Amino acid sequence: MARIDINRSGEMEVFVRVVESGGFSAAARSLSLTPSAVSKLISRLEKRLGARLISRSTRHLQLTPEGREFFERSTAVLAGIEDAERAAGSAVEAVGRIRFNSSSVYCAHVLNPLLPEFLALYPGVTLDIAQTDVVIDLLADHADVAVRTGPLKSSSLMARKLGQTRLIVAASPAYLERFGTPQHPSELAHHNLLRFAYTRSVRDWAFRVDGEPHAVTPAGTVQVNDGEGMRQLALAGVGIVRMGAFVIREDIRAGRLVPILEDFSAGDEEDFYAIYVGQGGPLPSRVRALLDFLAERGKVS
Known part of the structure; x- marks a missing residue:
């Protein structure tokens, strides 16, 4: 023995x-x-x-x-x-505070509409939501769960995939009426391409021309560090954006934004993950409840 x-x-x-x-x-x-x-x-x-x-x-x-x-x-x-x-x-009741961190676009277009349902399922849970597009350190910022795009950079973190979204280049009808609709990726050099102020894993806009990769580096008069702010700039006719379909899909359906250069799309997508610290022992029931809920209801497409 x-x-x-x-x-x-x-x-x-x-x-x-x-x-x-x-x-x-x-x-x-x-x-x-x-x-x-x-x-x-x-x-x-x-x-x-x-x-x-x-x-x-x-x-x-x-x-x-x-x-x-x-x-x-x-x-x-x-x-x-x-x-x-x-x-x-699983039998332990989910109670207590969950510190959640994600981008403004995920919160606005995915999380926030689902919050009433989640809070009704778990009335003992309270959420402390921080919205930022800047990648944080979960341990340093004391976050329980973060939703982010791209691969993990730390082996101490765990992740659950929440789907993926296709990247679409689009602009408002007012912008296109004023400056014209580009018919080829090379014409983007003469347009105002709105870009993010923070460092991204992939900065260039990807296209395919005659079956070959074609990259365009966005350059314009405005840069912003917030995805929802980027969407609002596009709606206001400030310039052309490249954003996830889940963010601007309804704007396209409503005619507020128009997809462009679709024939040259590279079909690239952004993967979304719920990231959490999970190697130090069993997860608290409240954290596991949120992760399971997001995996089922909070998927990105």
């Missing part, structure tokens, strides 16, 4: 993190430990098991056959533990 002071699931989690992150240092950073502490824990695990799990003969991490077997079984065990905790926690 195993000694009760051995935290076997904790050892498994550290070992799995070492394998998945590709090294002791990366695993240590994600676990807020020192590399020497992680190394000692793995050595202690190998001694207890009586088998070498990781070969240290090269600069790159290499699993032994026993290590590969232990990794596969450990991931299965940890997944089972997580499922058990999730099932046990």
Whole structure:
């Protein structure tokens, strides 16, 4: 019988993190430990098991056959533990404050219309909503959940995909009447292209011309750090924008905005994710409730 002071699931989690992150240092950073502490824990695990799990003969991490077997079984065990905790926690009432952070356009066009339904389902929950298009640090800003576009940049964060939206180039009828409708991406050089003030993972506007990629760098008289502000500028006829379909779809249907250069569309999309810190233990019921709700009702298309 195993000694009760051995935290076997904790050892498994550290070992799995070492394998998945590709090294002791990366695993240590994600676990807020020192590399020497992680190394000692793995050595202690190998001694207890009586088998070498990781070969240290090269600069790159290499699993032994026993290590590969232990990794596969450990991931299965940890997944089972997580499922058990999730099932046990589902009966806990969702109460308390949720600190939520997202862009103004996601809040305006997706979250806000759904809030009455969510609050009716979970009357014990209160929401503290911060709207910003600037990517935040969830830990530093004490946010429970953030909705963002693009890939994760931190291994300490978890994510649930909320869909994707096609990017559309559009302008108001008043702008197009005054300055003309561009018929080719090259003609955008003579138009006022509204751009975002904050750093974006992809800055250029993507098109396809004769089957080949064609990029246009937006340059205009106005830049803005807020997506909903960008939409309002487009509606006012200030310039041409490139925005997600979920933001301007109703404006296009109502004729307030007109899509342009659709024949040259590259078909590129932005992925949306609900991001949260989920590796420090079971999620609070209130956070899990919001994540499940957004995954079902708060999808972007």
